[in-house]
Amino acid sequence: MDLGIKGKWALVCAASKGLGRGCAEALADEGVNLVITARGAEALEATAAALRARPGAGEVRTVAGDITTAEGRAAALAACPQVDILVNNAGGPPPGDFRQWDRETWLKAVDANMLTPIELIKATVDAMAERGFGRIVNITSGAVKAPIDVLGLSNGARSGLTGFIAGLSRQPALASRNVTINNLLPGAFDTDRLRVTMQGTAQKTGQSLDQVAEARRMLAPARRFGTAEEFGALCAFVCSAQAGFLTGQNLLIDGGAYPGTY
Ligand code: NAD
Secondary structure: OOOOOOOOEEEEOOOOOHHHHHHHHHHHHOOOEEEEEEOOHHHHHHHHHHHHOOOOOOOEEEEEOOOOOHHHHHHHHHOOOOOOEEEEOOOOOOOOOHHHOOHHHHHHHHHHHHHHHHHHHHHHHHHHHHHOOEEEEEEOOHHHOOOOHHHHHHHHHHHHHHHHHHHHOOOHHHHOOOEEEEEEEEOOEOOHHHHHHHHHHHHHHOOOHHHHHHHHHOOOOOOOOEOHHHHHHHHHHHOOHHHOOOOOOEEEEOOOOOOOOO
16 A cells, blocks of 8 residues: 655654664655654664665655754754654653652653653644644553553653643644644564563563563563564554544554553
């Protein structure tokens, strides 16, 4: 299926690895021109080279920097001739116990996982509406629907973003101008982030990494982790021309792990 977005420009944040990279790959395969960001230049350039080599890929530009800072966001926006598609992503906050978190820790989480996407949306959404096309995807977490106790910073900050997006996405000034805003909620995906989290659990519990991974896989009826390719394919569809009537949604992609009916 041709997704009808060839030649559009996408800013994909935090895209040298993992889910962000999966999104960039799927958009590159549709002929979308890309600006990708990450903190480390080396991994970012390697990813950009791999993206350019994909059949049908358009232009790929890189911006090394921290997307949670004003400078990082300004540099990313400056590199993109126009932002037709915005994929908001950044590293997730650390696990822990809220008794140990001070105000600074909370502000860092809220900055990264709530205010950064809001700032990038603010900088791009009105021009999208003027042009009559815009797709905004926020990578959040399954923890928004089913909180994970040790990830209180993520549960809290991402829920703030989710509430804000629920209101913004329904503004007629955006929805009637073919600008959609949706959140993708990953369950457990086979990425560096998941491996680091599982290593932490292994150290804490004395189990082997394999035991921890097996137990984690069994939490989803699919009995496996998701892949970045699967995540990217969903992202590309949500960004497609065909998905113009899909807005304000929280789309879980978790192998059936969330146990609720709705
Ligand atoms: P990852 O560690 O595999 O990749 C993260 C990418 O983001 C890397 O390219 C890294 O360079 C970049 N990055 C991190 N912080 C950045 C910053 N401040 N500025 C610019 N680039 C930055 O992680 P992932 O698994 O792809 O996770 C992506 C997001 O999805 C995270 O917020 C994570 O918490 C969330 N998430 C992941 C899972 C999972 O199972 N993998 C589940 C739920 C939520």
